[in-house]
Amino acid sequence: MNKNIFIVALLVISLLSCSKKEGSMVVQGTIQGLQKGTLYLQKIQDTIITSVDSIKLVGESSFNLVDNIKEPELYFLTLSDKENEKINFFGEKGTITINSKLDKFATSAKITGSKSHDLLQTYQEMADKFNGRRLEIIKESFDAQNAKDDELIEKLDKEFDRLVKNRYRYTASFSIKNSHSEVAPYIALTELFDAHISLLDTVNNSLTNKIKASKYGKQLDEYIKEIKEKEVK
Template structure:
């Protein structure tokens, strides 16, 4: 009888320990080549990166993580909670999100499905990568021009850089406006146009749908715009 009771208690403990309360956002997938390690689901809270869920992977490269999310926001998948090593950034939202990647290229070209905001970010990053490459090319040209002490070329590179920045700002503004019903729009404005003309930020802010304005990033953009206007007055 005692043995039966002990077995029942043990079984109950196993069930209690193995069952994890799932949030309204489920993140699952596979990291090919991952033999062991702890995978963390993290997000920014104020200015700190906090862990909301984690899973130890021992010989199994599939994972399931979750969190209760009120408004779409950026999340990190990291190993050992260290974003300086390898990290994967994705736009989290309610529902089921599937992420597949490889351990060797973790975070560089992940396959992410189930997040509409991530789809918007992917489209933005396709073009933004071209601007990043242009910036790197101009930095190289400027370095070479300074080495050669070529003042004319240095001035030309500076002008080309200004033109590139203007093109990037205009593209980013138009992209955010075109996706004004996505929480990715205010996020893009906050991370890409923080040093742009207030008119561009204000234009994006005014174009946002009511749903997006009420989101976390929508509220942050409104506050950011309001703070700049106060300083300028």
């Protein structure tokens, strides 16, 4: 009887091993405080956010999700009862660990294991400083308008223009410096979409052949072509 139980146990373990999901990218981690819910691994396909894997969690907070990824690209981690809160991260081949908290699902996420995401975070830290100052100028300008301080309004308007230009320059410089990474065309598409075409051209021309042939490299090139076609018309 004991021998039969042992054989059955081995068969169960074997079946579980065979059914384990596999992929070139593994996303694992823990959502502290989560007791029940479905976690989705998503990405954009044909302009639509699509789930590529999911896991239903009951009485546990650890998860393991996978996808077969060819090149680094943006992914989302979404929880069933917090669909408006998404953890954005740049996925790539290998194991990526994401640890977060249920009550601060998106804002408390700690992501490790993706060099592409680390690079994006480096850019975002500086971008956040630009955004912070932009909001301050808007508030100061509003207060100046209420006080009818024309001199201060003019000064803040000039500072705002300089801030916008400096952000464009920094973004372009960062993309050019990291032209070997898929993050470069992604940043150009999301942060320089309304910049002068010459700036976009400069970034596009700096990309390595490998990155030009990537998903975001192709999208950037196509976007630039569309702008130029509209300018001709």
